[in-house]
Amino acid sequence: MSAELLALDLRALSGALAAGRVSSREATEAALSRIEATDGRVGAFLRVTAERARADAAAADERAARGARRGPLDGIPLAVKDLFLTEGVETTAGSRILEGYRPPYDATAVARLRAAGAVLLGKLNLDEFAMGSSNENSAFKPCRNPWDLARTPGGSSGGSAAAVAARQAWGTLGTDTGGSIREPASFCGVVGVKPTYGRVSRYGVVAFASSLDQVGPLARTVGDAALLLQAVAGHDERDMTSSTLPAGDYLARLEEGAAGLRIGVPREWFGGGLEPGVEARVREALARYEKLGARLVEVSLPHSRYAVAAYYLIAPAEASSNLARYDGVRYGLRAAARGLGEMYAGTRASGFGPEPKRRIMLGTYALSAGYYDAYYLRAQKVRTLIRRDFDRAFEACDVVAGPVAPTVAFRLGEKLSDPLQMYLADVYTISANLAALPGLSVPCGLHPAERMPVGLQLVGRPFDEATLLRAARALEREQGPPPAPPEAR
């Protein structure tokens, strides 16, 4: 029973729950046993809230029995990145500085999932404060790729991608500041969506870089991701940067195919640095689109080569300020100290790991007197240029397609010693964050030699998630069901 249940995707499980063929309790127990059996190796979860999940499942079953099911997510076991605040449940952002912290409120996205009846299994591993591309910056434990335990699942939403790939949860929420949903989704062979900036509320999500952070779903299929996005998207008055435009209907036209779509292929995304095996799979996906009746259009994003540089000024600058609140005064870690200065410096020195420290240093420098114009301000202007590139491209195409990452998942430890090399893993994803555009990663096969998943990235017009999802679904359908990773078999 458990194995059959776990083989269902989210929408299939939802159908089974609606038909009364399975109960939320059964699904939840299946997920909990799966976590129990695999997570010692994978390390996707920082915290499993089994009791709470069982109670939520029982409540969902009780609603179903009354005929009062709240909708397609009612009773579905999900999990969220430990960057989302959960009332009464420890929330750490993967950092020692928040170890043991139990927030007094739920993030808006979490509250929306709960309101939809979802069962939350626990909190997922991540790079500390979402800073990283491999999940190796978690202060608590590394997370491993279910396809190959020697490799990273990507980051920073490594746990969110690994949990879906290892079939520990039917869907998860992650956050994406420079590729933190799309890169791990690509590395773990799952679907990951970074919506338009402002599409999903950031309220209650531990902030990394406020003008770039965006919440999004990870799931096994495009349809599952669309369903999850539907549940969390939409204006939230508590986040003034959340858009007041109504959320689209992400499922209505999902199956309408790719015929007639104009797919932009940016020439700058296929240059040196893109690993040939990855390129082969990406080109194959593009060919499939042509076969499906889409038209490939060459476009140019001339400023995308400056994206990483601009990003590594803007994101650390905002982070240095966002992380100032972790000062040992009101919550979280406080180092023993004789004086106030010592309390600050000691708390932050022992509470933050190397990557947050590095970024705080970089960001503080970029904002400090005399450097603001040369660094932060210039980077924000380059951001405008990057956005204009996309605006121009979208005159000729409906979506932009290319690789998510230059390589498949790399090995643990491989890039740890050289931060700059790690940063370059995000070279194709960062542009969408800087331009505030929606992007997603959809699996497009395994690397011919390394037998690791490769993801195709699609980037769309602002708030046009529906077209992105429809295009991704067309490819998914054409490819047939993806293989499951060893850890899920």
Next chain:
Amino acid sequence: MPLADFDVVLGLEVHAQLLTRSKIFCGCSTAFGAEPNAHTCPVCLALPGALPWLNREVVEMAVRAGLALGCAIQPTSVFARKNYFYPDLPKGYQISQYERPICLGGAVEFDLGGEERRVRLTRIHMEEDAGKNLHDLAADGSSGVDLNRAGVPLLEIVSEPELRSVDEAVEYLKALRAVLVALGVNDGNLEEGSFRCDANVSVKPRGAARLGQRCEIKNMNSFRFLRQAVEFEVRRQVEVIEAGGKVEQETRLFDPARGETRAMRSKEEAHDYRYFPEPDLPPVRVDPALVAAARAALPELPRARARRYQERLGLPAADAGLIAGEPEVARFFDAALEASGKGAEAARRIANWLNGDVARLANESGLAPRDWRLSPGALAELVGLIEAGTVGGPGAKQVLEECFRSGASPAAVVREKGLAQVSDAAAIDAVVERVLAASPAEVERYRAGNAKLLGFFVGQVMKEMKGKGNPAVVNAAVKKKLGGP
């Protein structure tokens, strides 16, 4: 060089707390006096994940203040983060405005020694207040942090450095305060810190073109302290220069107990606030329609009011300024005048009472006009009783004190305390005759030409009548009985 050979240059930064019900970025109450941290939420505690949510009323109040002070209201302004660490600053940054404030330019106008002065403003911006550090809270000297005030909205109003004396600074502040209070955006309370002022002070040799190095003085919560602090600071800077030294740019704290300023230890490190645009808040757009509506709804401002009192009611400039400068008093004055149903003559009397005995009683009791038990109608009634001759000067003073204390109506007080003035000629004549009969020697001297003695007889009569005699009638009666000197 003596002190007189130096020019003083002052610029003032006023922080005025806005009279909103809730904080600038969250719905917590701005009320004072609750136990520490009672008025807090995830936003003003800077919990992880919390985001600011701008209070519309703050923007509207800033627009009102800007319009009243003649500023250019900016259609787009931007909040910025000012980054520094302090226990009372929970986010590690203050949300303020930096490069693009909501108001630019403008001026504060006031009179100084009978001359009209106009001091230009650099800007006005919106920002959040910090919390409060509670010093020596624990026995070991540890401090406490109370975040009830964190996030209370402030307007920062920055003047150009063109004030030339402490007197000018005080008049500037009084005028600015009057405008904000008249607009209903600030309560004008210096002691409780809802109207705070920092001063940038520098000195330069008389006539020199270049400004001297300035020091920022904080913690002056009364006009008296401002005076003391600036005077001390000017002397200090002159002494430093006289001794061949250089004034260091620094932040200095006024110590009211010693009447001195001293360098702040906690702010020694260079100011590097790393300002950048607040990414959590979109730019603030001020619609021209909102500006037009706010302009149309502006109340009469203190300077215009004072001018009206002078021109229409004939009040002397000083009296008009005193009343108009305290918007609550001005409203009281207007209400009393209306209740009297009379014009300029009553206005002068009402103004005299307000600036005289009423001001004294208010001062002694420490009550603001809104808390007076004396109503505008009662003051008008009292003035009416005086004009009608029902009560005389000394009696009226007693009546006022009683009304101010109890809220009773003046007519009732006159009746109950028997303070009515006696104008009855026959009754007064009888007293006059008694007094003259009792002082034959003085009568003799008066008739011999000592006219000054008239006052003596009048005084005796009034004394006999316990102050209730109508002075005009008594005077006439005494003169008549004595005959010409």
Next chain:
Amino acid sequence: MLSIEEVRRIAALARLELSPEEERLYAGQLSAILDYVRQLEELDVSGVEPMTHALAAGEAPALRADEVREGLGAERALAAAPARQGTAFLVPRIIE
């Protein structure tokens, strides 16, 4: 190359206590990153507006009406406090 003094100045601003090894490490790593970002200097950005906010153009989010809403109250506000006295957060002595 960022000097050790520069690294110390930044660490002090950021309230981070760094070990001598960390100072050396960050001096090297930050220098490498700053060298990399220097490529932005190639671009002519004159006349380009900075994209400091990512919200769609023309969107005007609703401001909050000035109404008091219930907060957490002192006890919940202090629930995670490392040290407290009464309902105040307690910190080492603050010297002004």
